[in-house]
Amino acid sequence: MLVYHLPGTFETREDHLDLLWEAGATGLEERAGLIRAYFDTQTDLPADISDGEWRDEADQDWQAEFKANLRPVPAGRVTIVPPWLRAEVPSTQVLLIIEPGMAFGTGHHATTRMAVEALSALDLDEQTVLDVGTGSGVLAIAAALLDARYALGVDIDPVTIPIATENAEQNGVPTGRAAFMVGTLGDDLPGDVVTDGVFDVLVANLYAELHDLLVGAYVGHLRAGGPLILTGILVSKLPLVHEALDREGFTDVQVRTDGDWALVTARN
Numbered sequence: 439m440l441v442y443h444l445p446g447t448f449e450t451r452e453d454h455l456d457l458l459w460e461a462g463a464t465g466l467e468e469r470a471g472l473i474r475a476y477f478d479t480q481t482d483l484p485a486d487i488s489d490g491e492w493r494d495e496a497d498q499d500w501q502a503e504f505k506a507n508l509r510p511v512p513a514g515r516v517t518i519v520p521p522w523l524r525a526e527v528p529s530t531q532v533l534l535i536i537e538p539g540m541a542f543g544t545g546h547h548a549t550t551r552m553a554v555e556a557l558s559a560l561d562l563d564e565q566t567v568l569d570v571g572t573g574s575g576v577l578a579i580a581a582a583l584l585d586a587r588y589a590l591g592v593d594i595d596p597v598t599i600p601i602a603t604e605n606a607e608q609n610g611v612p613t614g615r616a617a618f619m620v621g622t623l624g625d626d627l628p629g630d631v632v633t634d635g636v637f638d639v640l641v642a643n644l645y646a647e648l649h650d651l652l653v654g655a656y657v658g659h660l661r662a663g664g665p666l667i668l669t670g671i672l673v674s675k676l677p678l679v680h681e682a683l684d685r686e687g688f689t690d691v692q693v694r695t696d697g698d699w700a701l702v703t704a705r706n
């Protein structure tokens with residue numbers, strides 16, 4: 439397998455990704471400070487992306503390797519694991535099983551981990567929780583396992599809904615406690631007969647520009663005084679999120695970071 443190793447990340451080399459595709463890359467991956475571009479044949483590359491190195495790598499079962507390297511992810515009171523590692527979770531922790539698959543949200547990304555930690559720091563007993571951009575369902579399921587009365591996960595990508603539903607079943611969450619539907623804010627949330635569209639807690643792992651667009655809708659779906667948990671935010675994009683929260687009158691804004699990623703909590 440022919441792989442071109444280009445120093446940098448998708449963020450630092452954003453302007454160069456198109457050049458890789460135009461040069462014939464069949465796939466791009468970011469790993470350990472490198473962009474790995476897969477090619478069928480070695481080719482001359484433009485000057486802007488010529489600082490990399492061609493490697494002929496032995497074919498590997500990347501999926502098997504990825505699965506073998508997964509470890510349990512502690513996040514506050516919760517530990518997130520794939521099904522085959524469940525026995526490694528101490529009984530003092532809330533066990534959250536997520537099957538690694540096609541939807542984002544195994545817990546291995548800093549944003550997911552920080553969001554589960556933020557949920558775990560709240561008293562969710564009898565609370566309702568809206569999870570915008572649910573992916574694997576991990577945040578809605580975490581909320582249900584942390585005693586929320588009802589968690590609704592919405593996602594614009596229909597592929598995620600059966601995956602999230604299955605993950606909830608795998609965790610023994612009763613159907614009435616967690617529900618998942620295709621959609622976003624501004625939709626009527628038609629599957630949501632429990633809350634009338636207004637929730638005690640709103641969590642969203644999206645990205646800064648989308649939080650900026652959706653922040654008005656967050657107000658509409660969050661009860662007055664309810665905590666808002668936003669992540670998926672690059673530290674460099676924090677000012678955009680601060681401005682958006684100020685604009686809508688959110689207060690008590692607090693930030694925590696993990697590497698390049700930030701999580702912001704606030705109240706309306």
Ligand code: SAM
Binds near residue numbers: 545571622
């Ligand atoms: N909640 C999971 C987690 O924390 O690991 C997954 C987060 S993943 C970064 C973002 C998810 O948001 C994706 O599944 C994507 O399809 C979904 N998404 C993107 N834009 C959206 C929007 N406007 N409304 C709802 N979901 C959206």
